[in-house]
């Protein structure tokens with residue numbers, strides 16, 4: 062599924078009322094911004110595109126071999142260096158990695174989200190935590206895993222810890238945002254009854270938060286699976302990603318790449334479908 | 348029982364939302380606050396249990412000044428005050444009985460609150476309260492599946508579960524149809540009589556206030572402009588309370 | 602005890618049972634996956650070691666300052682590739698989305714084909730794109746560009762389709778009723794209305810691609826990812842730290858600009 066981060070931070074403008082109600086000035090500012098942004102993007106593209114073509118490359122032959130390889134991949138998948146069982150095992154490893162990082166991430170992120178929730182703590186605490194999370198997310202995922210591979214040695218520990226960073230940072234942000242979108246009335250009511258923060262969180266916040274918690278956590282699981290594959294290849298962290306890396310850049314065997322890509326595709330698309338239905342059910346329940 | 352003395356409040360530091368409000372509510376009395384929109388009714392109610400801070404004056408509940416309490420004392424004091432809202436403010440995904448039981452969490456430990464540990468006697472009491480407001484059969488229903496009137500009665504049961512000395516109601520029937528409104532108002536009235544609970548209600552309907560309240564407080568522009576027995580509220584007096592913003596929309600709704 | 606009281610206990614017992622089971626199952630799943638992967642929970646409590654190591658080794662020193670120029674150059678390149686791949690993909694995606702959105706589409710088969718295509722494009726792991734492209738296009742910027750391009754195309758096609766579909770059938774029909782043809786509907790009715798939404802998706806993808814560019818660079822031996830790998834494997838940690846700093850500045854910078862534009866067009 063599309064990562065719906067934008068749906069949270071930038072609401073689709075068309076969803077709002079008729080545009081003619083908008084003050085003329087605002088509408089102009091909006092149009093000018095859109096045009097200017099498009100202009101800048103187009104300019105950057107025009108300038109960059111020609112420089113992209115490498116000097117010593119025959120574009121035609123390169124494209125042809127590329128298409129050939131794609132064809133081999135998709136229409137002639139086959140195994141020679143590994144067995145199917147090994148690949149399934151590797152896939153399972155990536156799934157477990159995604160599961161663990163999601164589980165650990167969601168627990169830590171939930172605590173952090175509570176600690177940065179504006180209705181419970183002073184605003185600066187939330188700001189500090191959110192900034193720190195943005196910083197973590199600015200460092201690419203692979204780098205975290207690479208760093209922990211040096212500290213812990215290459216292996217499951219480095220992979221899990223490294224991937225958990227983004228998991229936590231992402232979930233903390235989306236959890237906090239969805240908590241802040243909940244009606245503040247429930248919490249205020251509990252406060253008016255003289256309850257302490259612990260019971261208020263458990264009795265008022267948690268039941269209302271569960272639907273968004275589930276859908277965001279599942280979305281993160283999808284992302285974590287993709288990340289687990291990527292990191293397996295780029296940092297040698299094992300799993301199906303590593304197999305993919307070996308097949309393509311060590312054995313140069315595109316038949317095998319085909320099988321692996323199919324395996325990943327099947328799982329990813331299953332997740333996408335599951336996520337879609339989960340979200341429909343969870344949101345429909347509200 | 349409840350004494351409000353010289354209450355003042357300004358949200359922005361310049362404009363006064365309340366200027367010197369004083370009144371008292373006796374034990375077992377139903378008092379209604381009426382007045383045009385923006386008069387300060389909600390502000391008064393929320394100052395009483397200190398959901399609104401930074402006000403001036405005195406709010407004495409059985410001689411205890413709500414404004415002088417520290418955090419934990421305030422929590423304790425709030426346990427004696429039930430509150431009922433226009434939007435019910437129930438935890439919608441939970442069942443009716445769980446919502447009612449929230450009322451007794453105030454005097455339980457944090458751990459009990461977190462793990463929803465209720466005594467058998469408390470569970471039974473919650474069920475009895477639900478029966479009392481006529482919802483015995485809906486105890487295990489999720490609140491989001493209840494109608495507005497039913498939700499409001501769950502809200503009342505929750506307030507009762509606190510064993511309050513005072514119940515504050517902010518426009519409890521504003522979102523309800525006439526039949527449910529009657530039911531809710533009658534329940535509140537009965538409570539005041541049977542359990543000797545003082546009830547302070549913000550209302551928009553003059554007729555209903557006359558019908559159910561012993562005592563009416565008229566507010567306009569953050570000031571008390573009427574404070575007397577319900578019978579003393581003549582039509583001219585009511586019109587006086589609603590001066591500028593007048594009758595049209597407010598009374599026509601009744 | 603009355604029968605009613607019994608049901609209360611049963612009700613709460615059932616609730617508690619469900620919760621306990623849920624916690625148990627999750628705990629069990631955690632243990633099983635940890636064992637399956639060979640992950641030691643104690644590692645979680647040594648997570649700070651990594652941060653300490655990072656702060657200790659990755660502080661750029663005077664010596665690493667001479668890498669600034671290389672890094673700056675690669676940083677700009679990375680940014681440009683992220684932008685270019687997104688804009689190129691956006692143009693094609695818009696075309697595909699206009700063909701495929703079921704409020705505009707003349708043909709159901711086309712809709713399904715385009716949906717499937719976009720799903721394929723974004724679910725093929727970026728690693729696979731990078732490796733296949735690397736084999737044919739060799740180690741250069743074009744490879745990274747193409748890898749990002751294909752994945753972005755998959756994402757944006759889907760996102761644009763949803764945006765167009767959210768616009769609603771009735772508004773499109775109203776336009777058609779005035780006698781506008783297919784192209785007029787799109788260019789004069791639809792596009793001006795949804796431009797802001799489309800643009801915010803484009804900005805989001807640029808942000809995303811700036812992050813992913815490091816990964817792609819690592820795999821294809823180009824750009825900022827490549828020089829990080831170079832310095833990191835060569836234990837020139839100060840320089841590697843400088844790369845990380847540069848990436849942080851780029852990502853945060855792009856995010857800030859993107860948020861700013863997003864707020865202006867909201």
Ligand SMILES: Nc1ncnc2c1ncn2[C@@H]1O[C@H](COP(=O)(O)OP(=O)(O)OP(=O)(O)O)[C@@H](O)[C@H]1O
Pocket residue numbers: 358359364382383384385386387388389390391
């Ligand atoms: N949170 C707030 N911040 C600033 N001003 C406020 C706030 N709440 C209320 N006010 C102002 O205080 C005044 C009294 O508001 P209050 O909500 O108490 O009126 P009310 O009598 O309850 O009105 P209604 O009948 O519409 O509920 C109004 O002028 C309002 O604008």
Ligand SMILES: [Mg+2]
Pocket residue numbers: 388389390
């Ligand atoms: Mg009010």
